[in-house]
Amino acid sequence: MKFDIDYIAHNNRLSDFNMYVKVIVAIGLMVATLILDNLTLDVIVFVLMAILVLGVARVSLKSYLKFLTIPIVFAVITCLFLLFFFGQGELIYDTGLWGIGITQSSLDLAITTFCRCFACFSCLGFLTLTTPIADILQCLHIVKVPVIFIDIALLMYNTIFIFLDQLDTMRNAQDTRLGYVGSKSTYKSLGMLFSNLFFRSLDKSETLQCSLDSRCYQGYLPVYKPKRGNK
Incomplete structure (x- = not known):
């Protein structure tokens, strides 16, 4: 499955848009998602980034899903691990194997982590799929x-x-x-x-x-x- 990110970054409706605005929006929302413990904000950020990538930049849905495939796999594995092996309190689901089960705290932790990962990766996807690497490196050079x-x-x-x-x-x-x-x-x-x-x-x-x-x-x-x- 070949996926040319560089070609997509140069051929979308936001490729010539102000690179500083794109970097500030993507990094700002990513930092806000990481700092603020708010599930609603995570969902809003993910939806907003999807609208910008798919609706405004007109990147194909297939390309966007390809970009998110690997992060999705790692996020699912991580959240399953958190779901069954972290958390305290009374079990809400018992697997019957060596005391492994799901508690309310582990369920909340897994859902929060999953949504936060998706929100952050959607910000990264917006920046990567709409901004050529030369623009990103130029922004890094400007901020010293x-x-x-x-x-x-x-x-x-x-x-x-x-x-x-x-x-x-x-x-x-x-x-x-x-x-x-x-x-x-x-x-x-x-x-x-x-x-x-x-x-x-x-x-x-x-x-x-x-x-x-x-x-x-x-x-x-x-x-x-x-x-x-x-x-």
């Missing part, structure tokens, strides 16, 4: 974020897409060779995929370092400063 952090962010952003492209290429190659027909071949193919991906990642990192050295990298990567209309 140390250059080393900006360079690391840029290199990580570039490396993630290389990593995903390699993963997609190897996955398709295995699929065309019927590597995922049965359970046995699937496990074998997945093992080979991750082992090859690890070595490919090391090779790409060495290539990246060589390319930086050949361009006389001195600890600073010039970042393009986009000139936009800032509507």
Whole structure:
């Protein structure tokens, strides 16, 4: 499943909108969600971000759901763990296994954590899907974020897409060779995929370092400063 975030960030109705406003709105609502313990605010933030991404920026629903897929999986796993293993008080549901059950406090904690995760990730999705990386890095530079952090962010952003492209290429190659027909071949193919991906990642990192050295990298990567209309 290939997902080009960079293409979406450059091709939506909010890509040329004032980048400072988008950053302030996304970061401000995210911080408010984390600080304020308010379930209603979490739901409002999630709905508002969904309206801005889907209705205003006109990002497709499929792309938005793809972006939220991985956070959803981790949020569900985390909340299930909180639901059954945290909380005090009388059980409202007993699994019958070693005293594991659900209490009212654990239920409230799981719901609050789930909604807060969704609200924060929706803010991140709004910023990521509507703002090109050059704009975001420029905002970080303006607020005096140390250059080393900006360079690391840029290199990580570039490396993630290389990593995903390699993963997609190897996955398709295995699929065309019927590597995922049965359970046995699937496990074998997945093992080979991750082992090859690890070595490919090391090779790409060495290539990246060589390319930086050949361009006389001195600890600073010039970042393009986009000139936009800032509507």
